[in-house]
Amino acid sequence: MPKNYIAKRIAKEFKDGMYVNLGIGIPTESANYIPEGTHVYLQTENGGLMFGPKPQRGESNPDIANAGAEPITMLPGGAVFDVATSFAMIRGGHIDMTVVGALEVDQEGSIASWKIPGKLLTGMGGAMDLLYGCKEVIVAMTHTDKYGKAKIRKKCTLPLTAAGVADLIITDKAVFRVNKDGLYLEELAPGVTASEVKQLTEAEIVNIKEWE
Amino acid sequence: MAMQITPEEAVKKIKNKSSVMIGGFLGAAVPLVMIDKMVAEKIKDLTVISIGAGYRGGGVDIGKLVLNRQIAKYITAHVGTDPNLIKQIVNQEIELELSPMGTFVERVRAGGAGLGAVVTPVGIGTEVEDMAEKIIIDEKEYLLFKPIHADVAIIKAFRSDSLGNLQYKGMSNTNPIMATAADIVIAEVDEIVEVGEINCEAIGTPGIFVDYIVQGHTYEERKEIYEALWISTNKL
Numbered sequence: 001m002p003k004n005y006i007a008k009r010i011a012k013e014f015k016d017g018m019y020v021n022l023g024i025g026i027p028t029e030s031a032n033y034i035p036e037g038t039h040v041y042l043q044t045e046n047g048g049l050m051f052g053p054k055p056q057r058g059e060s061n062p063d064i065a066n067a068g069a070e071p072i073t074m075l076p077g078g079a080v081f082d083v084a085t086s087f088a089m090i091r092g093g094h095i096d097m098t099v100v101g102a103l104e105v106d107q108e109g110s111i112a113s114w115k116i117p118g119k120l121l122t123g124m125g126g127a128m129d130l131l132y133g134c135k136e137v138i139v140a141m142t143h144t145d146k147y148g149k150a151k152i153r154k155k156c157t158l159p160l161t162a163a164g165v166a167d168l169i170i171t172d173k174a175v176f177r178v179n180k181d182g183l184y185l186e187e188l189a190p191g192v193t194a195s196e197v198k199q200l201t202e203a204e205i206v207n208i209k210e211w212e
Numbered sequence: 213m214a215m216q217i218t219p220e221e222a223v224k225k226i227k228n229k230s231s232v233m234i235g236g237f238l239g240a241a242v243p244l245v246m247i248d249k250m251v252a253e254k255i256k257d258l259t260v261i262s263i264g265a266g267y268r269g270g271g272v273d274i275g276k277l278v279l280n281r282q283i284a285k286y287i288t289a290h291v292g293t294d295p296n297l298i299k300q301i302v303n304q305e306i307e308l309e310l311s312p313m314g315t316f317v318e319r320v321r322a323g324g325a326g327l328g329a330v331v332t333p334v335g336i337g338t339e340v341e342d343m344a345e346k347i348i349i350d351e352k353e354y355l356l357f358k359p360i361h362a363d364v365a366i367i368k369a370f371r372s373d374s375l376g377n378l379q380y381k382g383m384s385n386t387n388p389i390m391a392t393a394a395d396i397v398i399a400e401v402d403e404i405v406e407v408g409e410i411n412c413e414a415i416g417t418p419g420i421f422v423d424y425i426v427q428g429h430t431y432e433e434r435k436e437i438y439e440a441l442w443i444s445t446n447k448l
Binding site for chain 2: 082
């Protein structure tokens with residue numbers, strides 16, 4: 001698997017002029033691979049539009065940070081604002097695309113990412129608003145969990161972050177499109193076979209026969 | 213009109229069992245000096261209202277109130293950055309009230325703007341349905357949340373004039389919203405200037421919302437504090 005495969009693959013989804021909100025982790029990394037000539041306007045839910053890379057030491061601004069309170073820079077033309085304005089952008093349908101991580105996603109496009117009863121408690125943060133409001137939702141995650149268990153399921157077993165919202169799923173093994181009638185395999189990662197994907201995916205893959 | 217007071221005087225406005233809104237976003241643009249004073253005064257059984265917990269890892273800014281066990285209830289959208297807070301919630305030492313982040317913000321806005329509720333589609337089809345009342349408007353399902361209002365809000369702005377007009381720098385995040393939603397609003401600022409020095413177009417929060425102004429760290433001091441924090445946590 002090429003290094004940073006998922007992040008690089010996400011970047012292929014960026015189209016010129018898009019307003020995009022990237023979740024923490026791999027989705028954020030994808031900003032490093034935005035194709036040349038493509039201008040993507042990155043939004044951060046704590047109140048920034050058109051932010052750039054992190055600053056040099058000594059040049060940071062204590063009030064210019066991303067949603068993880070990490071230092072960033074603002075690009076020329078960028079704007080800063082309060083969180084009500086930020087979520088008006090998000091919930092109000094003004095953001096073209098969001099890319100999020102997930103614990104599970106299912107063939108109906110439901111996403112679980114905020115809670116494992118008895119184990120993980122973080123709160124939903126801005127994820128529910130993003131998944132509800134953004135025009136296109138991409139889930140980017142490893143294909144299986146650390147125990148090798150399928151994360152793409154017939155039905156999510158964990159508490160949902162949002163029901164029926166995912167459009168595209170990008171993993172280290174494959175890319176799937178979530179249509180109304182189910183999950184479609186669109187692409188295999190380099191060196192991965194359809195039978196391997198079938199075996200590692202609990203969800204039904206509508207068009208798997210075409211790949212086998 | 214706002215009154216300039218010392219942090220020591222300001223912290224006396226916060227009593228045991230007070231509900232306190234704290235501006236900022238996961239550690240950024242938070243009122244650091246006022247939080248330190250709340251810790252020093254050991255004010256107990258607080259209901260803390262903030263959009264998320266403190267800086268990642270805990271023990272910084274709001275995380276100090278957690279370490280000092282001063283919080284009885286926490287109203288927020290996200291606690292994932294502070295393991296100490298999660299531990300106290302799991303041990304039922306702190307009661308947790310969650311709402312999605314955009315909903316949380318609108319609840320505070322409603323609390324400050326005289327509105328009776330927030331009605332949002334976010335959370336439909338999830339456990340959030342159990343946290344609110346479901347209503348139908350034009351055949352579409354929504355969740356109805358109550359507004360949030362606090363006894364005291366402590367917020368962070370760049371500077372203030374003596375009327376309490378506030379100017380922000382960078383992401384103002386939750387600060388201008390919380391400035392509207394408490395009985396007593398204390399603004400911690402980097403500098404205090406004469407009336408007229410902040411151009412009317414640069415005022416982010418009009419002084420009508422602000423009761424007390426407190427001189428916090430200067431901008432240069434905050435820059436040093438945050439650079440050190442970011443370097444020590446490999447973010448810069």
